[in-house]
Amino acid sequence: MQHIIDRFISYVTIDTESDANSPTTPSTAKQWDLANKLAEELKAIGMEDVTIDEHSYVMATLPSNVDHEVPVIGFVSHFDTTPDFTGANVKPQIVPNYDGGDIILNKELNIVLSPSYFKDMLQYKGQTIITTDGTTLLGADDKAGITEIVTAMEYMIQHPEIKHGKIRICFTPDEEIGRGADLFDVEKFGAEWAYTMDGSQIGELEYENFNAAGAKITFKGISVHPGYAKGKMINSMLLANNFISQLPANEVPEKTKGYEGFFHVVGISGSIEETTVQLIIRDHDKVKFEERKVMIQTITDNINAEYQKQFGGDVVIPEVRDYYYNMKEKVEPVMHIVEIAEKAMRELGIEPLIKPIRGGTDGSRLSYMGLPCPNIFAGGHNFHGKYEYVPVESMQKAVEVIVKIAELTAEKK
Incomplete structure (x- = not known):
């Protein structure tokens, strides 16, 4: 010994x-x-x-x-x-x-x-x-x-x-x-x-x-004096909060086990004009794994559609990369x-x-x-x-x- x-x-x-x-x-x-x-x-x-x-x-x-x-x-x-x-x-x-x-x-x-x-x-x-x-x-x-x-x-x-x-x-x-x-x-x-x-x-x-992927999601905003911000300001931190709130609340590491997959927010940093969220995506089932990545894109598309006219472009820019299978x-x-x-x-x-x-x-x-x-x-x-x-x-x-x-x-x- x-x-x-x-x-x-x-x-x-x-x-x-x-x-x-x-x-x-x-x-x-x-x-x-x-x-x-x-x-x-x-x-x-x-x-x-x-x-x-x-x-x-x-x-x-x-x-x-x-x-x-x-x-x-x-x-x-x-x-x-x-x-x-x-x-x-x-x-x-x-x-x-x-x-x-x-x-x-x-x-x-x-x-x-x-x-x-x-x-x-x-x-x-x-x-x-x-x-x-x-x-x-x-x-x-x-x-x-x-x-x-x-x-x-x-x-x-x-x-x-x-x-x-x-x-x-x-x-x-x-x-x-x-x-x-x-x-x-x-x-x-x-x-x-x-x-x-x-x-x-x-x-x-x-x-x-797990099948595993990582996502870096960048949120763009517009900073305006808060006293005159109505209809003009876009707070990227609130966009990030909106995005995270649309992920399934029970599909996180602390609420899953066994074969259950999850989204996991591992980092967030930002200001009014730009915020970055780091996510990891995990699932044993390959179909569900791909569905999770589709969900990221769907939430992205919906938020971008909402702000397209005001911002003049995409306010959410996701970068998703597979790690292993x-x-x-x-x-x-x-x-x-x-x-x-x-x-x-x-x-x-x-x-x-x-x-x-x-x-x-x-x-x-x-x-x-x-x-x-x-x-x-x-x-x-x-x-x-x-x-x-x-x-x-x-x-x-x-x-x-x-x-x-x-x-x-x-x-x-």
């Missing part, structure tokens, strides 16, 4: 926060610190063909140790952390034999991780939990996944009696800002299929995710890759939790790039904030799942 704890802590204490406003890949220079460390560590444990390209994508090979033909499979995780919450100066706290009560993350700031709010904690009673100190995120998303992949590769190298085919691994930058797969060289990777180790609680196995379409034709992972979990006494991802992973993009890529649990909870934690036993089980998948894939048919 200590070995996996030490490895995980060595990763999370390196700041790898990504930056959506940066045009480079990786988006932040500090991501190189962990990328370079991982490349050296992979060489040290005995991995072959270890490469790190000009964009910090790290790849390596565990050669086959069987004499029959086996599909090449892969495992993928990302080393950046979200810019939503600081990942600088992470100070992990280790809580052995968790007693099921509150965990004080920071006494001075009165920050407490409590099962009264985060009920999932109770399933890990008696286990060792790693938390934050309440001032940063932890980085289990997705340094837990990296820890598990490296540890699994090391274990198989040290135990050649475990039979497996050729395995490829890749660690990517910038997943948290939606660019992790942008420069992923699928041909170089050379796997028939892969798994991202980027899920949450133990047992998660996912091959469905539901991987289900690409995974269903090769469902045996999900069935292998499910069988691996069951053989290890883990009950698979097969459910849709209310988000996306590198795997969704990779699946559309020709690399079918379901998602497997990495063990962490409460990602992207100060209440993030990961049970060490979950990471250990994820290591076992990786090894078992390798074994099952190498079995003679």
Whole structure:
């Protein structure tokens, strides 16, 4: 257990926060610190063909140790952390034999991780939990996944009696800002299929995710002295408010679950003459996803028609861009890759939790790039904030799942 704890802590204490406003890949220079460390560590444990390209994508090979033909499979995780919450100066706290009560993350700031709010904690009673100190995120998303992949590769190298085919691994930058797969060289990777180790609680196995788009909507106005504004002023902030009020009130993240999609206002800034609203659009169903984009255009058209004569042009200008699509379409034709992972979990006494991802992973993009890529649990909870934690036993089980998948894939048919 200590070995996996030490490895995980060595990763999370390196700041790898990504930056959506940066045009480079990786988006932040500090991501190189962990990328370079991982490349050296992979060489040290005995991995072959270890490469790190000009964009910090790290790849390596565990050669086959069987004499029959086996599909090449892969495992993928990302080393950046979200810019939503600081990942600088992470100070992990280790809580052995968790007693099921509150965990004080920071006494001075009165920050407490409590099962009264985060009920999932109770399933890990008696286990060792790693938390934050309440001032940063932890980085289990997705340094837990990296820890598990490296540890699994090391274990198989040290135990050649475990039979497996050729395995490829890749660690990517910038997943948290939606660019992790942008420069992923699928041909170089050379796997028939892969798994991202980027899920949450133990047992998660996912091959469905949101279809996702983003919208930047600009509202134009006319500023006139308020004492003489009747019939002349157009307040762009009120136009934005009008637009938002026409979106379905119950189709927002805080009121939806499961397969239910939503509109999510993530940013708004403006003045009388110009206001910008940032939206994200999500739905598992492709038809409903397209209908949501049509709704954006319909509301736009109606407001523009109302103000066309007064303004002399469009007062609402939407820019909608698709981000990624539901991987289900690409995974269903090769469902045996999900069935292998499910069988691996069951053989290890883990009950698979097969459910849709209310988000996306590198795997969704990779699946559309020709690399079918379901998602497997990495063990962490409460990602992207100060209440993030990961049970060490979950990471250990994820290591076992990786090894078992390798074994099952190498079995003679």
